[in-house]
Amino acid sequence: MRVGVVFPQTEIAADPAVIRDWAQAVEGMGFDHVIAYDHVMGANLASRPDWKMPYNHDTPFHEPITLFAFLAGVTTTLELASGIIILPQRQATLFAKQAANADVFSGGRLRLGFGIGWNQIEYEALGTPFQARGARLDEQVDLLRKLWTGKPISYDGRFHKVTDAGINPAPVRKSIPVWFGGASQASMDRVARTGDGWIPVLPAAQAADKVAEMRALVKQAGRDPDAVGIDNIIFVGATLGGPVRTPDDAAADHAAWKQAGATHLTIHTMGAGLKTADEHLAYLRRFRDAIG
Numbered sequence: 001m002r003v004g005v006v007f008p009q010t011e012i013a014a015d016p017a018v019i020r021d022w023a024q025a026v027e028g029m030g031f032d033h034v035i036a037y038d039h040v041m042g043a044n045l046a047s048r049p050d051w052k053m054p055y056n057h058d059t060p061f062h063e064p065i066t067l068f069a070f071l072a073g074v075t076t077t078l079e080l081a082s083g084i085i086i087l088p089q090r091q092a093t094l095f096a097k098q099a100a101n102a103d104v105f106s107g108g109r110l111r112l113g114f115g116i117g118w119n120q121i122e123y124e125a126l127g128t129p130f131q132a133r134g135a136r137l138d139e140q141v142d143l144l145r146k147l148w149t150g151k152p153i154s155y156d157g158r159f160h161k162v163t164d165a166g167i168n169p170a171p172v173r174k175s176i177p178v179w180f181g182g183a184s185q186a187s188m189d190r191v192a193r194t195g196d197g198w199i200p201v202l203p204a205a206q207a208a209d210k211v212a213e214m215r216a217l218v219k220q221a222g223r224d225p226d227a228v229g230i231d232n233i234i235f236v237g238a239t240l241g242g243p244v245r246t247p248d249d250a251a252a253d254h255a256a257w258k259q260a261g262a263t264h265l266t267i268h269t270m271g272a273g274l275k276t277a278d279e280h281l282a283y284l285r286r287f288r289d290a291i292g
Helices: 016-028 064-074 092-105 120-125 133-147 185-194 204-220 247-260 277-291
Strands: 002-006 033-036 079-082 110-115 153-156 161-165 178-181 197-199 229-235 264-268
Touching (some): 002 079, 033 264, 064 092, 092 110, 133 178, 229 247
Parallel strands (some): 002 033
């Protein structure tokens, strides 16, 4: 099982040197990948006193593809994964180009996790409809995969039209792995039909049942279950309302997901009271030691 970390962007300085040192330290510890979250806009709480969602305009978020272009130049082995990018609020053809460039700069180390999102404020600000975002996502992924071949294509879909054109450069592998986030039935069905992998956020007690369920869905879709990865994110902080958890707690979750047959695991250290990049790294070292 490949083990990675979530980039703790809401809790470390927006300083290129700090980000470089954090990434190189994570790589030096032997972690396999780094996942970055995605939010373009944050709500102003002054005009929304009843806002209940986890992020707002004071929460720092780096744009993932731009971040990955930077990380590609300061790391050599870390897989760079989004978890998740809200693709339906983006222009698909432009995103295909941006992702291809980041993949080229990293030497083929890009993995993309997509989802439909929940923040209507972002959709409004980016000029895209909140409705039908699931159908839009399905079509976008189909279009991206065709564009990433590097060959000219013609495409006439419900939301997108391309007339005999292509992008250059193409990704290193002429494709980029596409994973989907979310544990709803619709999300799991999407993974089973077309995903290269699944990014749930589930407690370890559900690991065995959910891995088995996903494998069954993939098989029902006529695909090889072993070809679809599973990367669960472990929250050790109070971000989701639970208690702060120790590295040993996280190691126990690691063991449960490994036993269940997950291919990847990612540890999320935000919300655990860690105030600096060094404190996040110290927690990760203790987790690394706990899992051997």
